[in-house]
Amino acid sequence: MSDTKTVQIPLGSQHIALLEPVAFTFQTQNERIIAVDADVGFVHRGVERACASTFTFDQVATVVARVCGLCAITHSTSYVLAVEELLGVSMTPRIAYLRMLMVELDRIHSHMLCLAHTAENAGFEALFMQIMHEREIVMRLQESITGNRVQFDYVTIGGVNRDIDAMVAAHVDSELSRLREKIEHLYGLFDTNITLSRRYQGIGVLSLEDAMKLNALGPIARASGLAIDVRSQTSTFPYHEVGYAIQTHTAGDIDARNRVRLAEIFNSIEMSQNIVRNIPEGEIIQKVRGKPNGQAIVRIEAPRGEIFYLVRGSGNKILDRVRIKTPTFSTIPAMIRTFEGSMYADAPAILASFDPCMSCTAK
Amino acid sequence: MKWFRQWAQKSPWILHYNAGSCNGCDIEILAALGPDYDLERFGVLNRGNPKQSDIFLVTGPVTYRSRERLVELYTQIPEPKVVVAMGACTATGGVFRGMYNVEDGIDTYIPVDVYIPGCAPSPQLLIDGMAKALEIWVQKSRDIEKPHRLFGGIRKTLHYLDRRTMAQTLAQSKEKEPQ
Known part of the structure; x- marks a missing residue:
């Protein structure tokens, strides 16, 4: 048997390391991956078509939230912002702060889930359990603010559905302080634990040139040293008021991605605390009249990178077109490049470190 | 052995399959398997292998491409098996009902024992549904042995x-x- 024999290994569509159906076919030589083929269309449901044919424009915010359960709030916020732009409504400071608070809390719990999943796929079950335990703090906060743990239809056209009172704000503040201590402990673990460093450092490296050339987005690009973040590029939300800082790393491996996510969790906790401490007074919902006419484009930073919405209407109740471009869709070429040249045994950990969201991608 | 049988309990292992869900239910399953809700106290473990599994936990309305895999996985699970449909869209199609690539719920393809309502169901509801599924599973095992x-x-x-x-x-x- 020659050394250069190529073996084909399928992963998926149903696999223990996968949360969602996605099929990879790895071409391997001596356990080293040389080529990858990805099939992502298992969960395609046809949301875009239904948004432009079945549902009226005021119902669509609920439907697009079901594109993805992890970043539901960013989907509905982007859609609502696009429609508000068409209807000529601008957010009051209180509405902007409440929406920003939920986007940041969502980012915290999504990043924590990714860290937990990376740990589990690298074979570290105890760390998975520990992070899932600490993630419950954020989930309970989301429940206390919006009324549901995931899929809270919090954002509506013209404002938000629930107000936050002084008691809840104080609770959010104190709970986030408690979470920060736990994340500090976790950061120390990721820094010093030898098992984690062996499993993560130098594995799955995405270089800066590849990240630029292949359009990597979000924490993956920032871990490779590419400083892109929609939060610093746009002025939709007043991020500069609440202490936003971009987090980058230079190594580009799994460890760097984990550290960028941990740093972003710290930053999001700080921002959320600033939001609940300095929340402006005002109404939580504005009167909105009319039907969307024209075309609007909105970009928002979801937990995985830039999310892009195009909404086009012609004065009817039913929109002409809703186009959704999600971060994982843009990240797939970079993910395939990262797989090439790494060992097959590291494939699940690399996959989890990219935090792919297939229901976003296939829609 | 007759006296031991009343204390003997088997651990049901679950097979989780995402048939086009939005991930909301899947992250709640992970949360329920975590230490705060601790589904493992019933002996429930998430195993990716259908041949070792007893409870088939399905999320999502069935999409056109996942329906063959759904039926395939169902047939590979050995008897006695229990099917749990988690979430509103798994039961009826939910918000996705009528979309061109969606088959409106799993009960057009496989028989369902427990429906868990909600979008997304809380981990408490999931635990409640799993306890119900366990009862059905024990009853089914008894019926097979009878x-x-x-x-x-x-x-x-x-x-x-x-x-x-x-x-x-x-x-x-x-x-x-x-x-």
Whole structure:
């Protein structure tokens, strides 16, 4: 048997390391991956078509939230912002702060889930359990603010559905302080634990040139040293008021991605605390009249990178077109490049470190 | 062995399959398997292998491409098996009902034992549904063992199985059986 024999290994569509159906076919030589083929269309449901044919424009915010359960709030916020732009409504400071608070809390719990999943796929079950335990703090906060743990239809056209009172704000503040201590402990673990460093450092490296050339987005690009973040590029939300800082790393491996996510969790906790401490007074919902006419484009930073919405209407109740471009869709070429040249045994950990969201991608 | 049987409990392993869900239910399953809700205290472990699994936990309305895999996985699970449909869209299609690539719920393809309502169901509801699924699973296991328990062993070897004896044994067992 020659050394250069190529073996084909399928992963998926149903696999223990996968949360969602996605099929990879790895071409391997001596356990080293040389080529990858990805099939992502298992969960395609046809949301875009239904948004432009079945549902009226005021119902669509609920439907697009079901594109993805992890970043539901960013989907509905982007859609609502696009429609508000068409209807000529601008957010009051209180509405902007409440929406920003939920986007940041969502980012915290999504990043924590990714860290937990990376740990589990690298074979570290105890760390998975520990992070899932600490993630419950954020989930309970989301429940206390919006009324549901995931899929809270919090954002509506013209404002938000629930107000936050002084008691809840104080609770959010104190709970986030408690979470920060736990994340500090976790950061120390990721820094010093030898098992984690062996499993993560130098594995799955995405270089800066590849990240630029292949359009990597979000924490993956920032871990490779590419400083892109929609939060610093746009002025939709007043991020500069609440202490936003971009987090980058230079190594580009799994460890760097984990550290960028941990740093972003710290930053999001700080921002959320600033939001609940300095929340402006005002109404939580504005009167909105009319039907969307024209075309609007909105970009928002979801937990995985830039999310892009195009909404086009012609004065009817039913929109002409809703186009959704999600971060994982843009990240797939970079993910395939990262797989090439790494060992097959590291494939699940690399996959989890990219935090792919297939229901976003296939829609 | 008869005395031990009443304390003997098996651990149901689950097979989780995402048939086009939005991930909301899947992250709630992970949360329920975590230490705060601790589904593992019932012996529930998430195993990716259908041949080792007892409970089939499905999320999502069935998309066109996932329906073959859904039926395939269902047939690979050995009897007795219990199907749990988690979430509103798994039961009826939910918000996705009528979309061109969606098959409106899993019960058009496989029989369902427990429906868990909600979008997304909270981990408490999931635990409640799993407890219900466990009861059904224990009952199904008993039903499978019943003919062997009543008519197996010495009766089978000595060949005195006629219709009358069988009817009598069944009637006696119904009186004795704790329901």
